Amino acid sequence: MNFDHYVRHGGVHFTPNVSPEKINQFVNQLPESKRESMYQVMQELAQAGLITVHNDRVWADGEGKIGGSNEC
Known part of the structure; x- marks a missing residue:
């Protein structure tokens, strides 16, 4: 199940x-105040422990392009 993903916004x-x-299910059970920001x-x-965030300085833009783009 360990597939790499990138948050759409950010x-x-x-x-x-x-x-x-x-x-x-976990996110839906969070209080609304904790769901206000990604x-x-x-x-x-x-x-x-539901996700592992990688602090590897690899990012994707809003279109999913790894490393970003000149448009974003």
């Missing part, structure tokens, strides 16, 4: 450690 590189269904959601998911 481009952060991460790997899910559980199924998408379990991630969605940063907070990612932090909660990482702290719960």
